[in-house]
Amino acid sequence: MNVNYLVPYKGFNQIQLAENASRSKYNGLSFNWTRRFARGLGYGVAYTFSKSYDNSSGRRDIPFNNLDDRNFWGPSVFDTRHILVINWIYDLPYRNTHGLRGATLGGWQITGVTQFQSGVPFTIGNSTDYAGIGTSSFQPWQVNGDPTLSRGDRGFSNSGSDSNYWFRVKNNDGSPIFTAPATGTFSNQTRDLYYGPGFVNWNLALFKTFSIAERHHVQFRAEAFNWLNHPNWGGANGSPQFGVPPGPQGQPNGNPTSSTFGKVTTKDGRRNLQLSLKYFF
Secondary structure (H helix, E strand, O other): OOHHHOOOOOOOOOOOOOOOOOOEEEEEEEEEEEEEEEOOEEEEEEEEEEEEEEOOOOOOOOOOOOOOOHHHOEEOOOOOOEEEEEEEEEEOOOOOOOHHHHHHHOOOEEEEEEEEEOOOEEOOEEOOOOOOOOOOOOEEOEEOOOOOOOHHHOOOOOOOOOOOOOOOOEOOOOOEOEEOOOOOOOOOOOOOOEEOOOEEEEEEEEEEEEEEEOOEEEEEEEEEEOOOOOOEEOOOOOEOOOOOOOOOOOEOOOOOOOOOOOOOOOEEOOOEEEEEEEEEO
């Protein structure tokens, strides 16, 4: 297709104009519950339920249709509906600090931070210029059904040939839920309608401070990041969101022309151990 038949200014690619004119809307509910450290125990719980909408989540965002940006208003690319963080610190019961046994077994503390959060949104489409506006950074596809899968039906995919999907790609009658827009038209899909996998992380640390002299101390720390070795689907190397700039990693594959469309094929969250000594005076 010769895009010069469709573009308003013949011979030109996209003519971009950058301006600080986007809109955003945020609503959130947060609460914190803290127990101050006493009798060898302290902890805190923080939860946030929020919703963030905008028509530009980044400085370089480009609307799908420069003449009508209504379908570019949607959840922000960083919209995270639920975030729960739990932290705690505990003095191990053996508190004798005298003698050899006290120096080795007493004075140890253990602390942990656990985080749960829901996934961030993404859009289904690719970078093919169906609308004929010149080189396009991203164009969403038409939506012809409900792609939502229940939590129990979602599965991790080991290849493009298995039947495990994060969202549905076909209706019950076998017809595709997502289809390419007709030539010279834009999609009916609103930006960032679908959400990717969430994130869970468990961190743990054991530490003790040894006194060498009145003003000289050495602290030993043994830290375990994601100590339960919990796999997070998508992970750091998962499929990125299309667009300029790309959105967060770890999304399901939202490119309808890919063999793994609708699937999550990567995961991360390996346990990391770290030992450290700190000398302070």
